[in-house]
Amino acid sequence: MSEALDQISKSPFTRSIEGARLPRWFHQLMFTVYNGRMDPVEHVSQFNQRMAVHSKNEALICKVFPSSLGPVAMRWFNGLKTNSIDSYKQLTQVFGSCFITNSRVLWPLSSLLSLSMCKGETLKVFSDRYWEMYNEMDGNFNDVAISTFKSGLLTEHGLRKSLTGKPIINVR
Structure with a gap:
């Protein structure tokens, strides 16, 4: 001692x-x-x-x-x-x-590209999961984020249909 x-x-x-x-x-x-x-x-x-x-x-x-x-x-x-x-x-x-x-390892863009909504998953859970991963990425991928979020939604989901009909210009 x-x-x-x-x-x-x-x-x-x-x-x-x-x-x-x-x-x-x-x-x-x-x-x-x-x-x-x-x-x-x-x-x-x-x-x-x-x-x-x-x-x-x-x-x-x-x-x-x-x-x-x-x-x-x-x-x-x-x-x-x-x-x-x-x-x-x-x-x-x-x-x-x-x-x-x-050290925290930032997510690569490919992880965002492969993320999709699971059957039975609520929009809130998917959205939280998606944007949490997006915020853990290094770089500005707004255009990619918008399109991958839309395509990650289930095809029959109302939000996907709504977002597909409207041009989205930024993440906000």
């Missing part, structure tokens, strides 16, 4: 970060805690948004980042070598490298 306590009392930050003082007016913010299973890029993005007003104070951002980590990620952080982190960019790169296997 003594070794573990020694390890966590050592900082991975260089002296320039470790020695920086927090502004007197700084109040600790509440963060979404990274549980070791979420997308690390999303976590860093949320953290950056919460710390946006302090974006010029890199030492502060580095020192506060560990407070957004849950137990699994804190074990990773506590295992970093002493004096090994000298910037927020480096910290987030090392963080992302460790938890890269949790």
Whole structure:
């Protein structure tokens, strides 16, 4: 236990970060805690948004980042070598490298093309499933989304008949 306590009392930050003082007016913010299973890029993005007003104070951002980590990620952080982190960019790169296997993979366009309404499925369930997948895609596929949504509906569905008769110009 003594070794573990020694390890966590050592900082991975260089002296320039470790020695920086927090502004007197700084109040600790509440963060979404990274549980070791979420997308690390999303976590860093949320953290950056919460710390946006302090974006010029890199030492502060580095020192506060560990407070957004849950137990699994804190074990990773506590295992970093002493004096090994000298910037927020480096910290987030090392963080992302460790938890890269949790990165969210965007759906390819082909997955949207193969999606269709199942027999007995309600329009709401199909629509929710369709647009959730659409929102998980990288790129602007509005034209494809409109036509695949229409063609994914059952041929006898009233909405499909209605959409086929009207020209649709955008997803909204």
